[in-house]
Amino acid sequence: MFQKIIRRLALSTPNINSSTSIKPKILICSGSTQIRFPTAINHSVYAARHGYRYRFNINPYPNLPNFYYHKLATLLDGLNDCDWLFWLDDDAAFTQLDMSLESLVPEMQDPKIFAIYCKSPVNRGITTFLSSGNFLIRNCPDAVAFIQDCLATTGEQSKEFWSEEKYGPYWGPFDQEAMIHQLEHFPHRRSKYALLDYTRFNTRPFHFQNANDHFLVHFTYDPERSKRLQMIDFAEKYGLSEFLLPQEQSEPYAMYFPHIKNSIGEG
Template sequence: MLSPEEKPSPFQTRTSPTTKTFAIRTKPSLLSDSFLFAAGASVSLFLVWALSDSFNPTPDLSSFNSTPLKCAGSAQSTINLNLHPDPPTANFYDDPNLTYSFKNTIKNWDFKRQDWLRQHPEFTSVGHADRILLITGSQPSPCKNPIGDHLLFRLFKNKVDYCRINGYDIFYNNALLNPKMGHYWAKLPIIRAAMLAHPEIEWIWWVDSDASFTDMDFRLPLAKYKSHNLIVHGWPREIYERKSWVGLNAGVFLIRNCQWSMDFMDVWANMGPQSPEYEKWGEIQQSVMKNKRLPESDDQAALVYFLLEEKGKWGNKIYLESDFYFEGYWVEIVGTLANVTEKYRELERGVRRLRRRHAEKVSGYYGEIREEHMKGWGIGQGSLRRPFITHFVGCEPCSGTHNEIYTWESCREGMERALNFADDQVLRNFGFGREDLLDVGTVVPREYDFPA
């Protein structure tokens, strides 16, 4: 945990050193029994084909449609850029009292959002309830650390890669929307504004700038959270029995775009530095959480407080995720990544289907096939599954004022390992890869049928 003297940079938080689990993939259910039967039959036949290790790696191209796609300039290449026209009918945007800040409360948001969606039915197709906007960011000024801006760039690229592969939107913010809400509180104003700016989005996913995706195929088990509005990495025993400040981590979380979230963020923000009772809340948090060392009120301690003191009001809609590395403590992870890579390659050597070249857009399908062969791999520290998100809490890549329990060399090397580990997964679909997780600049071509 951070010492009282350390000031986290904007958009970053703290973590628990007791993270213990790796990713498990959960599959959402289909919409109806009839559709389930039909889809199940089709999927079963498809998986029988997909999981077979005797497919022909060089299919007969003569059976393909011989009609070529047209390049730019042809009649078939015309694109309608105005994909989502806005009808003239009034909606919540026409309310002069609407504010994107915490100045005024938002009321009847569920109705207003639903009304907007009725005006824009193109956003209510199958799967709209899984639509995600990932938000991350950093401070407005250049980094003090000489390589800080480079590291933030690579960390952002990692998030862009993940979102592109998995079909999520992403927004990078480096403006303090409320100058009084700096450091770890800076995330709340942009999340609130994003809910209003994107009524088509069901989930806002906050990911700290110092966190890296390290499993590019894993997707959040959203069906698991259908009865909840806030998903955060945490451990019930640490919170309810030990009343620990680090019983959860507020650096990565999902929050649903709904009225509950609007109300919750209002009370959450009221513990922040813009509140006249800011100092009082810091004292209250320390009285409830004896291991809290930061004297001022912070967003993470506020979440623990709500679960402990106002569980009946908020707790039933907050899900503490501990079944996979929703955000994982980097010290536990980075030393295992080379072994994880070799374990996955060993699996691919035995399953030809997993070695098949494919388009990036269908990577998730091959991830599902891989999962069928990973049963029994286990979870937790020591497992050789890819960790979903690796969080470099305490490293402060931008300011360089890392936690004194680490060296800067260990932080930098850890980030390079994690980022190159993820980038190797990305480059695979472009025909290249990385052999050395500490060699940033060198990539090698991947031969046909790699890694056989």
């Protein structure tokens, strides 16, 4: 049932050849191995507003080392269908619906750059070199080779390379550790990606005083509250729907509400 819902939520725009248009063809992509949070409607509303396509992927892939590598396999699937792919985790939601990615991230215009990440903020005294929760990646040979190499990166390789002083705690072997390893360990990649301040598109709930203070909100691990409860608290605090949108933006999707609630539960 929910797979059918997600397919209907995936919004498409006319297939305009990017060589004849200044505006890049952008795909917003999210997903997981299961439906965990009510964020697909939020992502869809934002994508539709800017003429982007949206895909939420729960397709299974064989022989992945762990749950987190599902993201990397999803990237390979999506890159051929766009000029730029903006990945955001299913525990993140857009909060500035009128801000386009092109306006927010002018670094996309640099032809040397194949990937754009944000640094991580300090959270409970901890920070990491970059966040793989939300990032941009260009459809180009450098990016494809990078993702393939990340998929082939073992936990032993990334851990042996790791410097906690430079990159933060080692949580892996996850996609983020594989990406940092591939970006930083190999000199030919170090000048080909951009690392921006976390305020660009990696802010947390505690950075907000108003619902639209930042471009998006990313809910991360909190030992005292689940991500689902963090979302509920954020929505109530700022008068948003449970789909992290102004109420009027959620209403056109009302037919999906009971199915989404049944799929994710309330915890």
